[in-house]
Amino acid sequence: MPKLKLTDAAVQRLTAPQGDRVEYFDATLPGFALRVSGSTPHNPEGRKGWVVFYRFGGKQKRLTIEPGYPALGLADARKQAGAAFQALARGEDPGAAKQEAKAAARQDPAIAEAVAQKETQERKRGVIENVIEDFIKRHLEAKHRAPRYIAETRRLFKLHVLPRWLGRELRTITRRDVIELLDEIADRGTPIAANRTRAAISALCNFAIRRGIVPTDWASPVALTERPGAESKREHTLSSAEIAAMWNAAGEIAHPFGPYFRMLLATAQRREEVARMRWADIDLAERTWIIPSDMTKPGRAHAVPLSPLALRLLEDCPRAGAHVFTSRRERRRPDAEPATTSQRPGDAAISGYSKAKRLLDEKIAAGGDAVAAWTIHDLRRTAATMMAKLGVARFTLSRVLNHADQSVTGIYDRHEYLDEKRQALDSWGQFLDNLTNPTPGGNIVPLRREA
Numbered sequence: 396m397p398k399l400k401l402t403d404a405a406v407q408r409l410t411a412p413q414g415d416r417v418e419y420f421d422a423t424l425p426g427f428a429l430r431v432s433g434s435t436p437h438n439p440e441g442r443k444g445w446v447v448f449y450r451f452g453g454k455q456k457r458l459t460i461e462p463g464y465p466a467l468g469l470a471d472a473r474k475q476a477g478a479a480f481q482a483l484a485r486g487e488d489p490g491a492a493k494q495e496a497k498a499a500a501r502q503d504p505a506i507a508e509a510v511a512q513k514e515t516q517e518r519k520r521g522v523i524e525n526v527i528e529d530f531i532k533r534h535l536e537a538k539h540r541a542p543r544y545i546a547e548t549r550r551l552f553k554l555h556v557l558p559r560w561l562g563r564e565l566r567t568i569t570r571r572d573v574i575e576l577l578d579e580i581a582d583r584g585t586p587i588a589a590n591r592t593r594a595a596i597s598a599l600c601n602f603a604i605r606r607g608i609v610p611t612d613w614a615s616p617v618a619l620t621e622r623p624g625a626e627s628k629r630e631h632t633l634s635s636a637e638i639a640a641m642w643n644a645a646g647e648i649a650h651p652f653g654p655y656f657r658m659l660l661a662t663a664q665r666r667e668e669v670a671r672m673r674w675a676d677i678d679l680a681e682r683t684w685i686i687p688s689d690m691t692k693p694g695r696a697h698a699v700p701l702s703p704l705a706l707r708l709l710e711d712c713p714r715a716g717a718h719v720f721t722s723r724r725e726r727r728r729p730d731a732e733p734a735t736t737s738q739r740p741g742d743a744a745i746s747g748y749s750k751a752k753r754l755l756d757e758k759i760a761a762g763g764d765a766v767a768a769w770t771i772h773d774l775r776r777t778a779a780t781m782m783a784k785l786g787v788a789r790f791t792l793s794r795v796l797n798h799a800d801q802s803v804t805g806i807y808d809r810h811e812y813l814d815e816k817r818q819a820l821d822s823w824g825q826f827l828d829n830l831t832n833p834t835p836g837g838n839i840v841p842l843r844r845e846a
Contacts, residue, residue: 397417397419397420398419398420398421398422399419399420399421399422400421400422400423401419401421401422401423401427401429401469401473402469403468403469403614405419406429406443406464406469407614409429409431409443410431410433410441411431411432411433411441412433413433413434413435414433414434414435415432415433416430416431416432416433417430417431417433418430418431418446419431421473424473424476424477424480426447426448426449426476426480427445427446427447427472427473427476428445428446428447428448429443429444429445429446429464430443430444430445430446431443432444442463443463443464443465444459444460444461444463444464445459445460445463445464445467445472445475445476446458446459446460447460447476447479447480447489449479449480449483449489451483451488451489451490452488456488456490457490458479458489458490458493460472460475460476460479465566465609465610465613466566466609466610467610468610468613471610520608521564521565521566521603521608521609522562522563522564522565523556523557523560523561523562523563523564523565523568524557524561524562526565526599526602526603526608527552527556527557527599529602529606529608530598530599530602530603531545531548531549533602533606534598534602535548538694539688539689539694540694541667541689541690541691541692541694542689542690543667544692547591548595551588551591551592551595552595552599555576555580555588555592556576556592556595556596559576559579560572560576565599565600565603565608565609566609566610566613568616569616570616570617570618570619570620572616573593573596573616573617573620574620576592577589577592577593577620577623578623580592580623581623581624586623586624586625587624587626589622589623589624590622590623590624590626593617593620593622593623596616596617597615597617600615600616600617601615629770629772629773629776630776631767631768631769631770631773631776632773632776632777632780632781633766633767633769633773633774633777635830636764637764637766637767637769638660638777638781638827638830638831639830639831640759640762640764640765640766641656641660641755641759641766641774642657642660642827642830642831643762643764643831644755644758644759644761644762644764645657645755645758647758648751648754648755648758650711650712650713650720651712651719651720651721651722651745652720652745652751652754652755654708654711654712654720655669655670655720655745655751656751656755656774657708658672658705658708658719658720659771659774659775660774660777660778660827661702661704661705661708661778661820661823661824661827662684662699662701662705662778662820663775663778663779663782663795663796663820663823664686664697664699664775664796664797665691665692665775666748666771666772666775667690668686668690668691668692668697669720670720670744670745670746670748671690671718671744672684672686672718672719672720673717673718673719674714674717674718674719675717677701677709677719679706679709682700682701682702682706682817683698683699683700683701683813684698684699684701685697685698685699686698686699686797691797692797693797693798693799695797697797698811698813698816699795699816699820700813700816700817700820700821701820702817702820702821702823702824702825703821703824703825703828704824704825704827704828705820705824715742716742716743717742718742718743718744718745720744720745721742721743721744721745722743722744722745722746748771752771775796778823779792779795779796781823781826782795782819782820782822782823785819785822785823785826786822787819787822787823791812791815791816791819792819794811794812794815794816795816795819795820
């Protein structure tokens with residue numbers, strides 16, 4: 396029987412031939428061993444457990460320490476084994492209490508059933524589909540992560556993870572399992588999806604450790620794995636000529652998408668936030684749009700000052716539903732009566748951005764203008780870059796964009812900086828207005844750079 400110094404890395408690595416069993420004895424604590432059972436048709440993952448071999452009353456005995464690995468890590472198992480040897484030194488049989496408990500359980504079916512139910516509940520709690528639901532409910536939703544982020548995370552698990560690991564306990568998933576899954580996703584030609592899936596699994600494993608679903612000394616199988624896809628940080632911004640071309644082409648597209656693309660540029664807010672802009676969140680008198688916390692990526696409410704340009708865009712939008720940029724879909728309860736032709740066409744927020752952008756690109760090309768390959772998010776980056784050129788300080792710009800401030804000062808500073816944000820967006824709106832509607836003698840007055 397092999398003897399070696401058991402370490403966490405060794406315990407994770409040690410295997411046994413298929414259908415066989417090997418006991419690896421700990422060189423630092425004689426009599427303490429890791430029992431490794433190879434895979435079988437009923438247990439394809441194999442099994443690992445802790446055992447203590449000792450002599451008592453002239454007989455060789457064996458004590459199984461429960462639960463097995465990885466539910467019970469090496470350090471805790473070694474402590475229990477040490478306690479067993481201490482009992483043996485006092486002249487006690489370390490396995491006597493366990494044998495008595497088993498005898499009592501056999502005599503009392505209620506105890507045996509209670510123990511079995513507890514083990515079943517623990518096992519079900521650790522099954523990956525249940526861990527995922529717990530993770531989404533108690534981590535993502537409880538922390539008010541953006542609905543789009545929650546939906547995307549759920550989609551990644553449903554599309555890539557569950558078809559492969561459904562029914563498996565999270566603690567049985569190995570680094571090799573993760574690598575094979577990520578390679579499979581990347582080999583389909585979607586390496587970025589593999590990166591996102593890796594991040595989701597990593598967050599899930601860390602959540603399981605924090606919640607005690609797996610042992611605290613359990614090592615996340617994502618550790619030491621690499622991202623399958625190389626991602627380059629986008630830095631593209633539209634030039635003044637490209638901004639004008641996009642703006643003019645958007646003017647040829649009817650509501651909702653024509654005004655939507657212009658509002659993205661005018662407010663510098665995120666794609667989903669502008670798409671779900673609601674009339675109820677807009678105060679025209681105060682020239683302010685309040686984005687609720689459940690609609691922002693950082694999960695906190697955000698006050699967006701509306702420039703005169705943004706207000707003019709709103710004036711041209713029909714009030715056809717709860718949303719400013721409403722689709723033709725109607726959002727009704729399943730038990731509601733069908734809508735009549737006299738009712739409004741619908742109040743669901745727009746979607747289908749890719750199709751709308753293709754139409755916008757066609758309009759730009761039809762106008763004889765050339766715009767380098769761009770994404771919708773590039774509009775937000777362009778607005779931020781141009782505001783910086785107009786003299787907006789980085790701190791104010793960060794507030795306009797609603798970027799998270801994790802510093803101690805940021806945590807305690809609850810000031811909205813509404814005046815500073817308004818000055819920045821008004822200046823940006825004036826720049827856009829002059830750029831897209833030039834007038835004789837018109838000029839752009841840069842902001843005074845903030846101290």
